Amino acid sequence: MGYGFAAILRRDLLLAFRNRGEIANPVIFFFIVVTLVPLGLTPEASRLAEIAPGILWVMALLASLLSVEGLFHSDYRDGTLEQLVISPQPLYLMVLAKILAHWLITGLPLTLLAPVLGMMLSLPAAGYLPLVLGLLMGTAVLSLLGAIGAGLTVALRKGGLLLSLIVMPLYMPVLIFGASAVQRSVDGFSVQGPLAVMGALLAFSLLVAPFATAGALRVSMHG
Amino acid sequence: MLLAGRFLLPQTPQLILDSIAFERDDSLLFSGICLSLESGDVLQIEGPNGVGKTTLLRILSTALMPTAGKLLWQGSDVARHRQLYLQNIMFLGHLPGLKQSLSPTENLVWWRRIHRDHSPLKNEEILGSLGLCGYEDIPCYALSAGQQRRAVLARLLVTEAPLWILDEPFTAIDKQGVADLEALLITHARRGGMAVLSTHQDLGIANVRRFPLVASAEVV
Numbered sequence: 360m361g362y363g364f365a366a367i368l369r370r371d372l373l374l375a376f377r378n379r380g381e382i383a384n385p386v387i388f389f390f391i392v393v394t395l396v397p398l399g400l401t402p403e404a405s406r407l408a409e410i411a412p413g414i415l416w417v418m419a420l421l422a423s424l425l426s427v428e429g430l431f432h433s434d435y436r437d438g439t440l441e442q443l444v445i446s447p448q449p450l451y452l453m454v455l456a457k458i459l460a461h462w463l464i465t466g467l468p469l470t471l472l473a474p475v476l477g478m479m480l481s482l483p484a485a486g487y488l489p490l491v492l493g494l495l496m497g498t499a500v501l502s503l504l505g506a507i508g509a510g511l512t513v514a515l516r517k518g519g520l521l522l523s524l525i526v527m528p529l530y531m532p533v534l535i536f537g538a539s540a541v542q543r544s545v546d547g548f549s550v551q552g553p554l555a556v557m558g559a560l561l562a563f564s565l566l567v568a569p570f571a572t573a574g575a576l577r578v579s580m581h582g
Numbered sequence: 583m584l585l586a587g588r589f590l591l592p593q594t595p596q597l598i599l600d601s602i603a604f605e606r607d608d609s610l611l612f613s614g615i616c617l618s619l620e621s622g623d624v625l626q627i628e629g630p631n632g633v634g635k636t637t638l639l640r641i642l643s644t645a646l647m648p649t650a651g652k653l654l655w656q657g658s659d660v661a662r663h664r665q666l667y668l669q670n671i672m673f674l675g676h677l678p679g680l681k682q683s684l685s686p687t688e689n690l691v692w693w694r695r696i697h698r699d700h701s702p703l704k705n706e707e708i709l710g711s712l713g714l715c716g717y718e719d720i721p722c723y724a725l726s727a728g729q730q731r732r733a734v735l736a737r738l739l740v741t742e743a744p745l746w747i748l749d750e751p752f753t754a755i756d757k758q759g760v761a762d763l764e765a766l767l768i769t770h771a772r773r774g775g776m777a778v779l780s781t782h783q784d785l786g787i788a789n790v791r792r793f794p795l796v797a798s799a800e801v802v
Contacts, residue, residue, distance in 0.1 A: 362695065362696075362698060363696060365695070366692060366695035366696045367696075369692075369695075370681075370684075370692045370695075373684065373688065374681060374683060374684065377683040377684065377721075378683055433681075436677075437677055437678070437679055437680060437681065437682070438675050438676070438677025438678055438679040438680075439679040439681070441643075441645050441673075441675055441677065441679070442673070442675075442679045444645060445643050445644055445645050445668055445671075445673060446668065446696065447665055447668040447669040448696075580645060581645075581646060581647060
């Protein structure tokens with residue numbers, strides 16, 4: 360049963376490697392936007408430190424949203440998606456493989472880049488660990504939930520706006536708990552609460568999102 | 583041919599279309615389509631553009647649900663035993679599912695993984711038999727339309743599915759390619775396989791059954 364999963368994961372990573380320029384877009388976006396913040400707001404370290412958790416999380420969320428739109432697009436355009444939908448293997452597993460590949464090429468690099476950008480925004484030392492832990496789980500949740508929206512809008516000609524509208528409300532808890540974990544840690548409070556909620560969100564979306572996405576794709580394909 | 587003697591297909595699989603109808607945007611595309619396929623049948627769906635050939639083939643592939651009627655595979659309803667049916671079909675649609683940034687070999691490797699093909703045939707042999715010798719490792723976007731189509735046909739060589747559903751398989755391929763594909767179809771039929779295809783071409787295959795699809799003028 361796992362062979363479809365492995366085949367898709369390997370193929371998607373190979374495709375990502377071939378289209379490196381395109382795939383690097385969200386990471387570059389994240390980098391550029393966060394770099395612009397001190398220029399646009401203030402270079403003052405104390406004020407930057409105040410807004411750093413929020414800025415980092417909002418930008419990571421937007422970067423993820425930007426990239427999730429393309430999750431099923433190329434497969435839809437070249438007919439691969441149709442083949443997957445009529446494949447005898449479970450669609451949710453193959454969808455999960457695509458989501459995992461998406462997280463590996465966007466969520467993981469965003470998470471790894473975040474501490475560097477945190478330094479640029481003079482994030483206090485206490486904030487780094489919760490930032491990385493939160494993003495590690497949070498970006499996975501964003502990929503999982505975003506996939507549902509991407510599945511629903513894949514057959515639409517201009518699904519981008521609709522995708523944002525569908526997905527944004529789902530993204531909000533991730534943003535709230537992710538940013539508050541960093542903020543609490545900076546303020547000297549325990550971060551177990553928000554991080555535990557984030558873990559719960561991850562567990563829940565891991566269970567639900569692949570099935571919901573598979574259903575959404577079937578609906579889209581039956582047009 | 584490469585396929586000959588590789589394996590034997592199960593005895594007398596049979597597909598029945600029981601008064602299939604399809605309706606789109608409140609207008610009936612076709613209705614009352616009854617057909618049956620037995621081992622060794624090659625069925626050509628004919629008809630003018632827009633009459634619903636692709637739609638009918640997509641219904642056969644279960645990518646679309648018919649508005650009325652049902653498909654029976656070896657006597658069991660496809661809507662209820664979809665999984666079993668899907669293991670027995672190979673659908674090459676109008677969009678071939680060829681990844682442009684991958685080479686024919688890489689596409690083939692991916693198909694072999696997803697179709698769980700463990701046959702001892704080498705990738706080069708398969709692609710070579712389709713006239714892609716020397717093009718195995720060039721990204722597909724750099725290949726001509728006909729060569730891309732040939733790369734897609736490699737899928738037919740890595741599947742054991744008895745029922746092939748091919749939408750316009752002869753598009754863009756040259757005379758030699760047409761002959762190669764016809765040979766593939768003949769071998770497949772001889773081994774007890776079945777094929778349903780849509781094409782405007784006259785096939786050089788003996789005993790092709792033809793099914794003229796007629797537009798339904800009825801408005802619901």
